Amino acid sequence: xxxxxxxxxxxxxxxxxxxxxxxxxxxxxxxxxxxxxxxxxxxxxxxxxxxxxxxxxxxxxxxxxxxxxxxxxxxxxxxxxxxxxxxxxxxxxxxxxxxxxxxxxxxxxxxxxxxxxxxxxxxxxxxxxxxxxxxxxxxxxxxxxxxxxxxxxxxxxxxxxxxxxxxxxxxxxxxxxxxxxxxxxxxxxxxxxxxxxxxxxxxxxxxxxxxxxxxxxxxxxxxxxxxxxxxxxxxxxxxxxxxxxxxxxxxxxxxxxxxxxxxxxxxxxxxxxxxxxxxxxxxxxxxxxxxxxxxxxxxxxxxxxxxxxxxxxxxxxxxxxxxxxxxxxxxxxxxxxxxxxxxxxxxxxxxxxxxxxxxxxxxxxxxxxxxxxxxxxxxxxxxxxxxxxxxxxx
Amino acid sequence: xxxxxxxxxxxxxxxxxxxxxxxxxxxxxxxxxxxxxxxxxxxxxxxxxxxxxxxxxxxxxxxxxxxxxxxxxxxxxxxxxxxxxxxxxxxxxxxxxxxxxxxxxxxxxxxxxxxxxxxxxxxxxxxxxxxxxxxxxxxxxxxxxxxxxxxxxxxxxxxxxxxxxxxxxxxxxxxxxxxxxxxxxxxxxxxxxxxxxxxxxxxxxxxxxxxxxxxxxxxxxxxxxxxxxxxxxxxxxxxxxxxxxxxxxxxxxxxxxxxxxxxxxxxxxxxxxxxxxxxxxxxxxx
Numbered sequence: 064x065x066x067x068x069x070x071x072x073x074x075x076x077x078x079x080x081x082x083x084x085x086x087x088x089x090x091x092x093x094x095x096x097x098x099x100x101x102x103x104x105x106x107x108x109x110x111x112x113x114x115x116x117x118x119x120x121x122x123x124x125x126x127x128x129x130x131x132x133x134x135x136x137x138x139x140x141x142x143x144x145x146x147x148x149x150x151x152x153x154x155x156x157x158x159x160x161x162x163x164x165x166x167x168x169x170x171x172x173x174x175x176x177x178x179x180x181x182x183x184x185x186x187x188x189x190x191x192x193x194x195x196x197x198x199x200x201x202x203x204x205x206x207x208x209x210x211x212x213x214x215x216x217x218x219x220x221x222x223x224x225x226x227x228x229x230x231x232x233x234x235x236x237x238x239x240x241x242x243x244x245x246x247x248x249x250x251x252x253x254x255x256x257x258x259x260x261x262x263x264x265x266x267x268x269x270x271x272x273x274x275x276x277x278x279x280x281x282x283x284x285x286x287x288x289x290x291x292x293x294x295x296x297x298x299x300x301x302x303x304x305x306x307x308x309x310x311x312x313x314x315x316x317x318x319x320x321x322x323x324x325x326x327x328x329x330x331x332x333x334x335x336x337x338x339x340x341x342x343x344x345x346x347x348x349x350x351x352x353x354x355x356x357x358x359x360x361x362x363x364x365x366x367x368x369x370x371x372x373x374x375x376x377x378x379x380x381x382x383x384x385x386x387x388x389x390x391x392x393x394x395x396x397x398x399x400x401x402x403x404x405x406x407x408x409x410x411x412x413x414x415x416x417x418x419x420x421x422x423x424x425x426x427x428x429x430x431x432x433x434x435x436x437x438x439x440x441x442x443x444x445x446x447x448x449x450x451x452x453x454x455x456x457x
Numbered sequence: 458x459x460x461x462x463x464x465x466x467x468x469x470x471x472x473x474x475x476x477x478x479x480x481x482x483x484x485x486x487x488x489x490x491x492x493x494x495x496x497x498x499x500x501x502x503x504x505x506x507x508x509x510x511x512x513x514x515x516x517x518x519x520x521x522x523x524x525x526x527x528x529x530x531x532x533x534x535x536x537x538x539x540x541x542x543x544x545x546x547x548x549x550x551x552x553x554x555x556x557x558x559x560x561x562x563x564x565x566x567x568x569x570x571x572x573x574x575x576x577x578x579x580x581x582x583x584x585x586x587x588x589x590x591x592x593x594x595x596x597x598x599x600x601x602x603x604x605x606x607x608x609x610x611x612x613x614x615x616x617x618x619x620x621x622x623x624x625x626x627x628x629x630x631x632x633x634x635x636x637x638x639x640x641x642x643x644x645x646x647x648x649x650x651x652x653x654x655x656x657x658x659x660x661x662x663x664x665x666x667x668x669x670x671x672x673x674x675x676x677x678x679x680x681x682x683x684x685x686x687x688x689x690x691x692x693x694x695x696x697x698x699x700x701x702x703x704x705x706x707x708x709x710x711x712x713x714x715x716x717x718x719x720x721x722x723x724x725x726x727x728x729x730x731x732x733x734x735x736x737x738x739x740x741x742x743x
Contacts, residue, residue: 091635091639093639095639096639099493099495102492102493103489103492103493106488106489106492107464107465107488108463108464113481114465114485117465117481117482117485117486118485118489120482121482121485121486121489121642121643121644122489122493122642124643125498125635125638125639125641125643126638126643127500127645130645229529229530229591230528230529230530231530231532231591232530232532243542244534244540244542246542246546247540247542247545247546250546250549250550251549251559254549254550255546255549255550255551255552256550257546265530353684356686357628357629357630358629358630358631359630359631362630387686
């Protein structure tokens with residue numbers, strides 16, 4: 064067995080093989096990185112195995128998420144451990160953390176790209192009365208045909224996200240700040256006499272929107288509609304992050320980045336392992352806080368949680384997590400399909416624990432409810448927000 | 458100037474000499490950054506000493522530390538260069554210069570990036586918390602990091618005479634672009650283990666008795682294992698050890714730990730969580 068202090072004989076194959084093995088593990092390695100490693104190793108006298116390990120990791124891996132994949136590739140390519148070896152399992156040697164699984168799924172090609180014109184054809188066949196009926200039909204009651212038609216309508220939803228001032232200063236016709244550069248440029252044309260004072264201002268920026276979608280069994284039809292909505296937001300050029308919660312937290316923002324919504328959904332279903340599974344909302348949300356609490360996906364963002372609040376964790380877990388999210392985020396909205404029923408009371412224990420930290424509780428069970436969400440976001444866009452502090456409608 | 462350090466071990470030794478304890482991976486990363494003239498990207502939780510790496514390196518290599526603290530809205534005029542508009546305007550109005558002569562090096566105000574470029578290998582450039590700057594600024598850095606040169610439209614291309622050592626740090630509040638990652642060497646700075654933290658305490662807080670330092674390091678390692686909103690960093694460990702030494706503790710007791718906890722944990726919820734488990738985290742002296 065090799066030890067870390069063992070001397071290594073270096074050939075160019077060592078680097079090339081290691082890089083190739085890494086690519087097999089879906090770690091992006093460019094040729095210039097391979098060359099850099101080759102150069103780097105020549106700078107080390109008396110190359111030992113641990114030098115090769117650390118140098119390889121520092122040069123070839125650009126993200127902590129890929130460390131486990133590197134370990135596996137290193138064992139296989141450098142130490143020559145094979146699938147038969149007792150330390151390595153078949154076919155993916157390490158227990159890859161969740162994020163890496165996302166990466167693997169990302170490279171799996173979807174079955175066949177959906178025809179983008181198909182949706183439009185469906186849409187064209189919709190009469191106004193169809194639309195009216197469809198708008199108030201719960202996603203759970205929709206047939207496959209209804210769902211396709213609803214998808215077309217979802218794509219047409221227009222969203223104005225809440226904004227904030229960027230810290231940048233850009234030249235503008237009017238603004239609070241003097242644009243010294245512009246003043247000088249203008250003055251040079253008039254022999255150094257500053258006649259026109261150029262201005263700068265802080266431009267508006269849309270806040271990012273983060274959708275946290277419950278994919279447990281009871282939520283499946285609604286989750287699909289919300290994911291379509293997320294896809295539409297992304298296509299419209301908004302800054303969208305999407306997570307699924309259920310048994311665990313999965314980040315699916317990358318998977319969503321497909322032009323055709325069906326291809327995106329296929330990739331998402333490959334990446335999300337707890338689809339239709341159990342409900343551990345509290346701990347999934349806890350993971351969100353722990354891993355993304357300081358990330359821009361939560362901090363300063365509009366967070367929309369889509370769940371029926373039926374949770375098998377202790378309700379305090381969910382309450383604590385939503386409180387933390389509420390602290391860091393700009394606004395927290397909750398879509399609860401159960402609210403579509405007029406007799407709804409937020410009495411599910413998880414829902415009740417989270418409610419004090421939710422700015423706005425909406426239904427989100429049909430198209431009309433999604434429109435309501437868009438309207439609520441548009442209201443929050445106005446800089447002077449007078450309604451939002453007391454805006455919780457329970 | 459080729460580095461005078463021939464192996465990662467020499468770098469680790471040199472850094473230890475000035476009070477920074479580097480592990481194998483970090484020593485290798487620095488060694489390669491110097492040898493390959495590549496920027497070094499350090500990621501890690503808050504307070505694990507990412508910024509310290511750069512200042513320790515500057516000291517070790519005898520170079521100037523040029524620091525660019527990133528923040529939202531940072532742009533080229535604050536990071537790279539700006540023109541001295543007031544002087545330009547006065548000189549043009551005074552008639553002593555025509556409009557063409559006021560865009561020369563004399564009127565240029567170098568900002569950290571340009572300063573570091575011009576200093577070349579006499580500088581260590583620290584681009585701190587790059588994740589706080591926006592995407593546009595990150596894109597702007599790409600030319601600088603791959604070619605160690607920038608283009609100023611009025612003057613032309615300014616290239617570093619020799620590449621400076623560049624250290625970037627990130628707290629992962631935003632996903633950095635792959636293009637940036639590819640140009641850099643990457644190292645994840647983790648919280649030190651109890652043994653290394655003990656050695657850090659001995660180096661950085663020599664007034665703390667060895668026995669106390671050992672107990673502090675062990676307790677902090679246990680505290681970090683508890684799920685906290687913000688786990689304590691190395692700086693806080695040093696503060697805590699100093700605080701304990703100041704109140705005259707010879708050994709760590711749960712009572713003293715509770716009394717001085719505010720030096721270690723800076724969040725009321727976290728403090729509560731630690732206080733509840735104090736008996737397990739800080740064992741009472743036998």
